Amino acid sequence: MPLLRSAFIALSKNRSVRGWCEHSRIGRRLSSRFVAGTQIGDALLATQSVNNQGMSVTLDSLGEDVTSELEAREAAETYHQVLDCVAAQTLNANISVKLTQMGLKLSPELAYNITEGLARHAKQKGSFLRIDMEDSSLTQVTLDIVRRVHALPELRGSIGVVIQAYLYRSQGDIEQLLAEGIRVRLCKGAYKEPAEVAFPRKHDVDANFIRLGKMLLDSPVYHGLATHDEAMIAAAKAYATEHNIDPSRFEFQMLYGIRRDLQRQLVNEGYNIRVYVPFGSRWYAYFMRRLAERPANVLFLAKNLFRS
Ligand code: FDA
Secondary structure: OHHHHHHHHHHHOOHHHHHHHHHOHHHHHHHOOOOOOOOHHHHHHHHHHHHHOOOEEEEEEOOOOOOOHHHHHHHHHHHHHHHHHHHHOOOOEEEEEOHHHHOOOOOHHHHHHHHHHHHHHHHHOOOOEEEOOOOHHHHHHHHHHHHHHHOOHHHOOOEEEEEEOOEOOHHHHHHHHHHHOOEEEEEOOOOOOOOOOEOOOHHHHHHHHHHHHHHHHHOOOOEEEEOOOHHHHHHHHHHHHHOOOOHHHEEEEEEOOOOHHHHHHHHHOOOEEEEEEEEOOOOHHHHHHHHHHOOHHHHHHHHHHHOO
16 A cells, blocks of 8 residues: 555656646546545635535645746736635635745745735635645745744634644644744645655554654644544544633634545534635646545546446
Protein backbone atom coordinates (compact mmCIF):
# COMPACT_ATOMS: atom_id res chain seq x y z
CA MET A 1 0.00 0.00 0.00
CA PRO A 2 2.73 2.60 0.77
CA LEU A 3 4.07 1.88 -2.75
CA LEU A 4 0.71 2.62 -4.32
CA ARG A 5 0.40 5.77 -2.21
CA SER A 6 3.78 6.98 -3.47
CA ALA A 7 2.85 6.11 -7.05
CA PHE A 8 -0.37 8.14 -6.92
CA ILE A 9 1.37 11.08 -5.24
CA ALA A 10 4.08 11.00 -7.95
CA LEU A 11 1.37 10.84 -10.63
CA SER A 12 -0.38 13.83 -9.03
CA LYS A 13 2.64 15.94 -10.11
CA ASN A 14 2.92 14.60 -13.68
CA ARG A 15 1.99 17.41 -16.06
CA SER A 16 1.43 15.37 -19.23
CA VAL A 17 -0.83 12.80 -17.54
CA ARG A 18 -2.65 15.71 -15.91
CA GLY A 19 -3.21 17.42 -19.27
CA TRP A 20 -4.59 14.27 -20.82
CA CYS A 21 -6.87 13.38 -17.89
CA GLU A 22 -8.29 16.88 -17.35
CA HIS A 23 -9.37 17.06 -20.97
CA SER A 24 -10.72 13.54 -21.38
CA ARG A 25 -14.35 12.65 -20.92
CA ILE A 26 -13.50 9.49 -18.97
CA GLY A 27 -11.32 11.55 -16.64
CA ARG A 28 -14.11 13.98 -15.92
CA ARG A 29 -16.58 11.16 -15.38
CA LEU A 30 -14.21 9.42 -12.93
CA SER A 31 -13.52 12.58 -10.97
CA SER A 32 -17.19 13.50 -10.59
CA ARG A 33 -17.42 11.34 -7.47
CA PHE A 34 -15.04 13.70 -5.62
CA VAL A 35 -15.40 16.96 -7.57
CA ALA A 36 -18.65 18.94 -7.77
CA GLY A 37 -18.20 20.03 -11.42
CA THR A 38 -16.16 22.44 -13.47
CA GLN A 39 -18.16 25.69 -13.03
CA ILE A 40 -19.06 27.96 -10.10
CA GLY A 41 -22.71 27.11 -10.78
CA ASP A 42 -21.99 23.39 -10.24
CA ALA A 43 -20.32 24.17 -6.92
CA LEU A 44 -23.26 26.31 -5.80
CA LEU A 45 -25.73 23.53 -6.65
CA ALA A 46 -23.64 21.03 -4.66
CA THR A 47 -23.46 23.51 -1.77
CA GLN A 48 -27.23 23.93 -1.75
CA SER A 49 -27.67 20.18 -1.66
CA VAL A 50 -25.15 19.73 1.19
CA ASN A 51 -26.74 22.65 3.10
CA ASN A 52 -30.16 21.02 2.66
CA GLN A 53 -28.77 17.97 4.49
CA GLY A 54 -27.86 20.13 7.49
CA MET A 55 -24.16 20.56 6.75
CA SER A 56 -22.07 23.62 5.99
CA VAL A 57 -19.54 23.80 3.15
CA THR A 58 -16.11 25.10 2.33
CA LEU A 59 -15.55 25.72 -1.38
CA ASP A 60 -12.26 24.95 -3.11
CA SER A 61 -11.68 26.29 -6.62
CA LEU A 62 -9.21 23.65 -7.74
CA GLY A 63 -5.72 24.54 -8.86
CA GLU A 64 -2.22 24.91 -7.48
CA ASP A 65 1.24 25.98 -8.60
CA VAL A 66 0.29 28.80 -10.99
CA THR A 67 3.08 30.02 -13.26
CA SER A 68 2.19 33.71 -13.73
CA GLU A 69 0.79 36.62 -11.76
CA LEU A 70 -2.11 36.81 -14.20
CA GLU A 71 -3.03 33.20 -13.48
CA ALA A 72 -2.88 33.89 -9.73
CA ARG A 73 -5.11 36.95 -10.05
CA GLU A 74 -7.60 35.05 -12.21
CA ALA A 75 -7.72 32.27 -9.60
CA ALA A 76 -8.38 34.88 -6.91
CA GLU A 77 -11.12 36.44 -9.05
CA THR A 78 -12.95 33.10 -9.12
CA TYR A 79 -12.94 33.10 -5.32
CA HIS A 80 -14.21 36.71 -5.23
CA GLN A 81 -17.09 35.63 -7.47
CA VAL A 82 -17.76 32.63 -5.23
CA LEU A 83 -17.97 34.89 -2.16
CA ASP A 84 -20.49 37.15 -3.96
CA CYS A 85 -22.61 34.22 -5.19
CA VAL A 86 -22.65 32.45 -1.82
CA ALA A 87 -23.83 35.66 -0.13
CA ALA A 88 -26.40 36.44 -2.85
CA GLN A 89 -27.90 32.94 -2.53
CA THR A 90 -27.56 32.96 1.31
CA LEU A 91 -25.71 29.65 1.25
CA ASN A 92 -23.80 28.38 4.27
CA ALA A 93 -20.28 28.18 2.84
CA ASN A 94 -16.84 29.67 3.28
CA ILE A 95 -13.77 29.29 1.04
CA SER A 96 -10.59 27.18 1.14
CA VAL A 97 -7.59 28.49 -0.78
CA LYS A 98 -4.13 27.13 -1.63
CA LEU A 99 -1.41 29.75 -1.57
CA THR A 100 0.53 28.23 -4.51
CA GLN A 101 -2.61 28.99 -6.53
CA MET A 102 -2.30 32.60 -5.36
CA GLY A 103 1.28 32.87 -6.63
CA LEU A 104 3.21 31.87 -3.48
CA LYS A 105 6.03 30.27 -5.46
CA LEU A 106 6.34 33.32 -7.72
CA SER A 107 6.31 35.86 -4.91
CA PRO A 108 5.22 35.51 -1.27
CA GLU A 109 4.30 39.22 -1.33
CA LEU A 110 1.90 38.62 -4.24
CA ALA A 111 0.31 35.72 -2.34
CA TYR A 112 0.07 37.91 0.77
CA ASN A 113 -1.67 40.73 -1.11
CA ILE A 114 -4.17 38.41 -2.74
CA THR A 115 -4.84 36.67 0.60
CA GLU A 116 -5.44 39.96 2.38
CA GLY A 117 -7.91 40.98 -0.36
CA LEU A 118 -9.79 37.69 -0.07
CA ALA A 119 -9.91 37.93 3.72
CA ARG A 120 -11.35 41.47 3.46
CA HIS A 121 -14.00 40.34 1.01
CA ALA A 122 -14.82 37.27 3.11
CA LYS A 123 -15.23 39.46 6.19
CA GLN A 124 -17.44 41.93 4.32
CA LYS A 125 -19.71 39.05 3.27
CA GLY A 126 -19.79 37.52 6.77
CA SER A 127 -17.74 34.58 5.52
CA PHE A 128 -14.33 33.11 6.37
CA LEU A 129 -11.10 32.33 4.51
CA ARG A 130 -9.34 29.04 5.21
CA ILE A 131 -5.84 28.60 3.89
CA ASP A 132 -5.16 24.97 2.98
CA MET A 133 -1.74 23.54 3.83
CA GLU A 134 0.49 22.18 1.09
CA ASP A 135 3.83 20.34 1.31
CA SER A 136 6.27 20.93 4.14
CA SER A 137 8.55 23.24 2.14
CA LEU A 138 5.67 25.76 2.34
CA THR A 139 4.53 25.33 5.95
CA GLN A 140 6.45 28.26 7.43
CA VAL A 141 5.70 30.78 4.69
CA THR A 142 2.02 29.77 4.72
CA LEU A 143 1.78 30.25 8.50
CA ASP A 144 3.62 33.59 8.24
CA ILE A 145 1.11 34.90 5.70
CA VAL A 146 -1.90 33.74 7.71
CA ARG A 147 -0.51 35.27 10.93
CA ARG A 148 0.26 38.55 9.16
CA VAL A 149 -3.30 38.87 7.80
CA HIS A 150 -4.81 37.82 11.14
CA ALA A 151 -2.69 40.44 12.93
CA LEU A 152 -4.59 43.22 11.10
CA PRO A 153 -7.14 44.17 13.77
CA GLU A 154 -10.01 44.49 11.27
CA LEU A 155 -9.35 40.99 9.86
CA ARG A 156 -8.91 39.14 13.14
CA GLY A 157 -10.98 35.96 13.03
CA SER A 158 -11.60 36.16 9.27
CA ILE A 159 -8.75 33.85 8.31
CA GLY A 160 -7.63 30.43 9.53
CA VAL A 161 -5.18 27.75 8.50
CA VAL A 162 -4.65 23.99 8.29
CA ILE A 163 -2.24 21.99 10.43
CA GLN A 164 -1.12 18.48 9.45
CA ALA A 165 -0.77 15.92 12.24
CA TYR A 166 1.96 14.01 10.35
CA LEU A 167 4.50 16.84 10.80
CA TYR A 168 6.72 16.76 13.89
CA ARG A 169 6.53 20.57 14.11
CA SER A 170 2.73 20.73 14.35
CA GLN A 171 2.37 20.80 18.13
CA GLY A 172 4.56 23.91 18.32
CA ASP A 173 2.63 25.51 15.46
CA ILE A 174 -0.69 24.83 17.17
CA GLU A 175 0.56 26.32 20.44
CA GLN A 176 1.50 29.51 18.61
CA LEU A 177 -1.75 29.67 16.61
CA LEU A 178 -3.83 29.13 19.75
CA ALA A 179 -1.92 31.88 21.56
CA GLU A 180 -2.89 34.23 18.73
CA GLY A 181 -6.51 33.02 18.57
CA ILE A 182 -6.28 31.69 14.99
CA ARG A 183 -8.78 29.09 13.84
CA VAL A 184 -7.23 25.74 12.87
CA ARG A 185 -8.38 22.87 10.69
CA LEU A 186 -6.53 19.76 11.81
CA CYS A 187 -5.96 17.00 9.24
CA LYS A 188 -3.53 14.08 8.96
CA GLY A 189 -1.71 15.42 5.88
CA ALA A 190 -1.89 14.41 2.22
CA TYR A 191 1.61 14.93 0.78
CA LYS A 192 4.63 12.66 0.59
CA GLU A 193 7.04 13.84 3.28
CA PRO A 194 10.46 12.54 4.31
CA ALA A 195 10.98 10.92 7.73
CA GLU A 196 13.07 13.96 8.77
CA VAL A 197 9.94 16.09 8.93
CA ALA A 198 6.96 13.74 9.28
CA PHE A 199 5.98 10.57 11.17
CA PRO A 200 6.38 7.72 8.67
CA ARG A 201 4.00 5.40 10.54
CA LYS A 202 0.21 5.77 10.46
CA HIS A 203 0.02 4.77 14.11
CA ASP A 204 2.12 7.80 15.15
CA VAL A 205 0.19 10.16 12.87
CA ASP A 206 -3.07 8.98 14.43
CA ALA A 207 -1.72 9.40 17.97
CA ASN A 208 -0.58 12.92 17.13
CA PHE A 209 -3.95 13.74 15.54
CA ILE A 210 -5.67 12.78 18.79
CA ARG A 211 -3.17 14.73 20.91
CA LEU A 212 -3.47 17.88 18.78
CA GLY A 213 -7.23 17.49 18.46
CA LYS A 214 -7.54 17.64 22.25
CA MET A 215 -5.53 20.88 22.30
CA LEU A 216 -7.99 22.38 19.81
CA LEU A 217 -11.04 21.14 21.71
CA ASP A 218 -9.70 22.72 24.91
CA SER A 219 -9.34 26.12 23.26
CA PRO A 220 -12.12 28.72 23.28
CA VAL A 221 -11.70 29.30 19.52
CA TYR A 222 -13.89 27.43 16.99
CA HIS A 223 -11.77 24.80 15.20
CA GLY A 224 -12.30 21.99 12.67
CA LEU A 225 -11.27 18.35 12.90
CA ALA A 226 -10.94 17.11 9.31
CA THR A 227 -10.97 13.34 9.07
CA HIS A 228 -13.01 10.36 7.90
CA ASP A 229 -11.31 8.10 10.41
CA GLU A 230 -13.90 6.73 12.82
CA ALA A 231 -11.26 6.17 15.51
CA MET A 232 -10.24 9.87 15.39
CA ILE A 233 -13.87 10.95 15.47
CA ALA A 234 -14.68 8.63 18.38
CA ALA A 235 -11.69 9.96 20.35
CA ALA A 236 -12.77 13.56 19.79
CA LYS A 237 -16.37 12.85 20.75
CA ALA A 238 -15.29 11.02 23.92
CA TYR A 239 -12.93 13.85 24.94
CA ALA A 240 -15.59 16.49 24.32
CA THR A 241 -18.15 14.57 26.38
CA GLU A 242 -15.72 13.95 29.26
CA HIS A 243 -14.77 17.63 29.40
CA ASN A 244 -18.23 19.09 28.90
CA ILE A 245 -17.28 20.65 25.59
CA ASP A 246 -20.52 21.41 23.79
CA PRO A 247 -20.71 20.08 20.18
CA SER A 248 -21.50 23.63 19.03
CA ARG A 249 -17.93 24.68 19.91
CA PHE A 250 -16.21 22.75 17.09
CA GLU A 251 -16.90 21.04 13.78
CA PHE A 252 -15.96 17.88 11.97
CA GLN A 253 -14.96 18.32 8.35
CA MET A 254 -14.99 15.76 5.53
CA LEU A 255 -14.41 15.73 1.80
CA TYR A 256 -17.20 15.82 -0.77
CA GLY A 257 -18.18 12.29 -1.80
CA ILE A 258 -16.27 10.52 0.97
CA ARG A 259 -18.02 8.67 3.81
CA ARG A 260 -21.37 10.33 3.14
CA ASP A 261 -22.93 7.78 5.53
CA LEU A 262 -20.70 9.00 8.35
CA GLN A 263 -21.41 12.64 7.49
CA ARG A 264 -25.16 12.02 7.81
CA GLN A 265 -24.74 10.01 11.02
CA LEU A 266 -22.82 12.84 12.70
CA VAL A 267 -25.43 15.40 11.65
CA ASN A 268 -28.13 13.18 13.17
CA GLU A 269 -26.12 12.99 16.39
CA GLY A 270 -26.08 16.80 16.60
CA TYR A 271 -22.49 17.54 15.50
CA ASN A 272 -21.50 20.37 13.18
CA ILE A 273 -20.25 19.01 9.86
CA ARG A 274 -18.57 20.99 7.10
CA VAL A 275 -18.07 19.39 3.70
CA TYR A 276 -15.09 20.43 1.57
CA VAL A 277 -16.50 20.88 -1.94
CA PRO A 278 -13.90 21.16 -4.73
CA PHE A 279 -14.81 22.35 -8.22
CA GLY A 280 -13.11 23.48 -11.41
CA SER A 281 -11.32 22.03 -14.39
CA ARG A 282 -7.94 21.64 -12.61
CA TRP A 283 -9.07 18.62 -10.62
CA TYR A 284 -6.27 16.18 -11.45
CA ALA A 285 -3.80 16.65 -8.53
CA TYR A 286 -6.64 16.72 -5.98
CA PHE A 287 -8.14 13.56 -7.44
CA MET A 288 -4.81 11.70 -7.40
CA ARG A 289 -4.27 12.57 -3.71
CA ARG A 290 -7.68 11.02 -2.94
CA LEU A 291 -6.63 7.83 -4.75
CA ALA A 292 -3.34 7.87 -2.83
CA GLU A 293 -5.23 7.94 0.47
CA ARG A 294 -7.28 4.93 -0.47
CA PRO A 295 -6.05 2.96 -3.48
CA ALA A 296 -9.21 0.80 -3.21
CA ASN A 297 -10.97 3.85 -4.69
CA VAL A 298 -9.56 2.86 -8.07
CA LEU A 299 -11.61 -0.35 -8.02
CA PHE A 300 -14.63 1.48 -6.71
CA LEU A 301 -14.43 4.10 -9.48
CA ALA A 302 -13.74 1.52 -12.18
CA LYS A 303 -16.88 -0.41 -11.17
CA ASN A 304 -18.97 2.76 -11.37
CA LEU A 305 -17.45 3.70 -14.71
CA PHE A 306 -18.42 0.44 -16.37
CA ARG A 307 -21.83 0.23 -14.71
CA SER A 308 -24.64 1.13 -17.19
P1 FDA B 1 -7.21 7.90 6.89
O1 FDA B 1 -6.48 8.23 5.63
O2 FDA B 1 -6.49 7.14 7.95
O3 FDA B 1 -8.53 7.15 6.49
C1 FDA B 1 -9.47 6.69 7.44
C2 FDA B 1 -10.66 6.12 6.73
O4 FDA B 1 -11.34 7.19 6.05
C3 FDA B 1 -10.35 5.13 5.63
O5 FDA B 1 -10.21 3.84 6.14
C4 FDA B 1 -11.53 5.29 4.70
O6 FDA B 1 -12.65 4.60 5.23
C5 FDA B 1 -11.81 6.76 4.79
N1 FDA B 1 -11.10 7.50 3.74
C6 FDA B 1 -10.04 8.32 3.90
N2 FDA B 1 -9.66 8.88 2.74
C7 FDA B 1 -10.50 8.36 1.81
C8 FDA B 1 -10.61 8.53 0.40
N3 FDA B 1 -9.81 9.32 -0.29
N4 FDA B 1 -11.60 7.86 -0.22
C9 FDA B 1 -12.45 7.05 0.45
N5 FDA B 1 -12.38 6.85 1.78
C10 FDA B 1 -11.41 7.50 2.45
N6 FDA B 1 -4.52 17.57 3.66
C11 FDA B 1 -3.49 18.46 3.56
O7 FDA B 1 -2.34 18.06 3.50
N7 FDA B 1 -3.77 19.81 3.54
C12 FDA B 1 -5.03 20.29 3.64
O8 FDA B 1 -5.23 21.52 3.63
C13 FDA B 1 -6.11 19.36 3.75
N8 FDA B 1 -7.40 19.79 3.86
C14 FDA B 1 -8.39 18.87 4.13
C15 FDA B 1 -9.70 19.29 4.37
C16 FDA B 1 -10.68 18.38 4.73
C17 FDA B 1 -12.06 18.87 5.03
C18 FDA B 1 -10.35 17.00 4.83
C19 FDA B 1 -11.37 15.99 5.26
C20 FDA B 1 -9.08 16.57 4.55
C21 FDA B 1 -8.10 17.48 4.18
N9 FDA B 1 -6.82 17.06 3.88
C22 FDA B 1 -5.81 17.99 3.74
C23 FDA B 1 -6.54 15.61 3.60
C24 FDA B 1 -6.06 14.89 4.84
O9 FDA B 1 -4.77 15.32 5.17
C25 FDA B 1 -6.05 13.37 4.62
O10 FDA B 1 -5.18 13.07 3.56
C26 FDA B 1 -7.41 12.77 4.33
O11 FDA B 1 -8.41 13.39 5.07
C27 FDA B 1 -7.42 11.26 4.67
O12 FDA B 1 -7.16 11.08 6.04
P2 FDA B 1 -8.25 10.62 7.12
O13 FDA B 1 -8.09 11.49 8.30
O14 FDA B 1 -9.59 10.61 6.52
O15 FDA B 1 -7.78 9.19 7.60
